Amino acid sequence: xxxxxxxEELKKTTLAGVPVIAIxxxxxxxxxxxxxxxxxxxxxxxxxxxxxxxxxxIAAYGxxxxxxxxxxxxxxxxxxxxxxxAWRWVEKxxxxxxxxxxxxxxxxxxRPRPKP
Numbered sequence: 369x370x371x372x373x374x375x376e377e378l379k380k381t382t383l384a385g386v387p388v389i390a391i392x393x394x395x396x397x398x399x400x401x402x403x404x405x406x407x408x409x410x411x412x413x414x415x416x417x418x419x420x421x422x423x424x425x426i427a428a429y430g431x432x433x434x435x436x437x438x439x440x441x442x443x444x445x446x447x448x449x450x451x452x453x454a455w456r457w458v459e460k461x462x463x464x465x466x467x468x469x470x471x472x473x474x475x476x477x478x479r480p481r482p483k484p
Contacts, residue, residue: 369402371442374465376413382472388415393440395421431458446474454478 375388392399396419406413420426426440433441444466446455455474457466 369406370463371444371465372413372415373406373411375415375444376411378468378471379414382468382475386475389418390415391418391420391425393421393423393426395419444471446471446478448478 372390375383375390379386379388390413394402396417399417399419403413403417418425423432423439426432429443429445431441431443433439441458442461442464443456443458445453445457448454454477455471457471
């Protein structure tokens with residue numbers, strides 16, 4: 369959950385204007401419960417959520433964790449406008465968050481450049 373809250377904070381600065389999709393192995397009902405609890409505590413999340421309990425999307429990105437009961441490796445992935453992976457951060461524990469500077473640099477590379 370720390371990652372989700374961290375990404376929400378970054379949407380005010382580094383990720384301003386960047387669409388964020390959070391993919392979860394949880395059933396949609398469990399995700400809705402989490403979102404309601406966070407909102408009630410004054411910490412609403414504005415990400416779009418995708419429920420993937422069958423781990424199809426998660427496996428397609430190579431994020432299934434066969435060695436852990438958590439089943440999913442925490443990750444942040446940037447996709448460019450053409451649908452290609454442009455940057456990836458993967459960690460072993462959900463308590464870790466991406467390095468803000470590295471994420472910011474990757475986002476800046478994807479932003480359109482003004483025409484001269």
